[in-house]
Amino acid sequence: xxxxxxxxxxxxxxxxxxxxxxxxxxxxxxxxxxxxxxxxxxxxxxxxxxxxxxxxxxxxxxxxxxxxxxxxxxxxxxxxxxxxxxxxxxxxxxxxxxxxxxxxxxxxxxxxxxx
Amino acid sequence: xxxxxxxxxxxxxxxxxxxxxxxxxxxxxxxxxxxxxxxxxxxxxxxxxxxxxxxxxxxxxxxxxxxxxxxxxxxxxxxxxxxxxxxxxxxxxxxxxxxxxxxxxxxxxxxxx
Numbered sequence: 001x002x003x004x005x006x007x008x009x010x011x012x013x014x015x016x017x018x019x020x021x022x023x024x025x026x027x028x029x030x031x032x033x034x035x036x037x038x039x040x041x042x043x044x045x046x047x048x049x050x051x052x053x054x055x056x057x058x059x060x061x062x063x064x065x066x067x068x069x070x071x072x073x074x075x076x077x078x079x080x081x082x083x084x085x086x087x088x089x090x091x092x093x094x095x096x097x098x099x100x101x102x103x104x105x106x107x108x109x110x111x112x113x114x115x
Numbered sequence: 116x117x118x119x120x121x122x123x124x125x126x127x128x129x130x131x132x133x134x135x136x137x138x139x140x141x142x143x144x145x146x147x148x149x150x151x152x153x154x155x156x157x158x159x160x161x162x163x164x165x166x167x168x169x170x171x172x173x174x175x176x177x178x179x180x181x182x183x184x185x186x187x188x189x190x191x192x193x194x195x196x197x198x199x200x201x202x203x204x205x206x207x208x209x210x211x212x213x214x215x216x217x218x219x220x221x222x223x224x225x226x227x228x
Contacts, residue, residue, distance in 0.1 A: 097212060
């Protein structure tokens with residue numbers, strides 16, 4: 001079984017709809033992240049969380065919100081989706097620096113299309 | 116603001132040839148990561164470079180880090196088709212807390228027979 005899972009894997013929605021992307025992990029990591037990937041732009045950090053009570057905005061948080069329901073679950077919401085939020089969304093997890101492997105592990109991604 | 120530039124962005128090479136991908140970044144950091152992404156797939160960690168002068172090798176790929184020059188290189192030796200993918204470097208701009216990775220735009224590598 002995959003260590004980091006995301007649901008749904010693909011989603012098509014309409015402008016103005018609220019949608020939620022979910023991420024679950026079995027790696028036991030405290031740190032979780034949400035990124036979006038646009039063609040030719042690499043990955044950009046949306047939100048990150050160090051534990052259930054510690055959530056922080058990344059570089060492109062406008063239009064997004066998150067919820068850390070448990071150590072293993074981190075959800076990303078688009079309150080009112082707009083077409084320029086069409087992108088590939090990745091969840092990632094990691095240990096704190098100096099513990100474990102010092103890298104982030106990525107989920108399989110969710111392809112979101114907003115019409 | 117940390118900026119990470121990769122070049123080239125597109126690389127088409129023949130099997131058996133050598134080439135280097137460059138990753139430059141704009142502010143001090145001594146933590147740099149290389150990832151590989153196959154089309155439609157997730158990112159796979161290749162190398163973690165945590166200090167000046169760090170060198171890591173895996174198969175036909177070798178990565179190095181020069182923190183004084185703010186430069187990392189990913190060298191490909193005797194390329195094979197299976198190396199075709201997009202390669203990203205990412206720099207930790209958090210002062211060592213590993214929570215704010217800034218990614219380059221990626222290098223799309225195509226290895227031709």
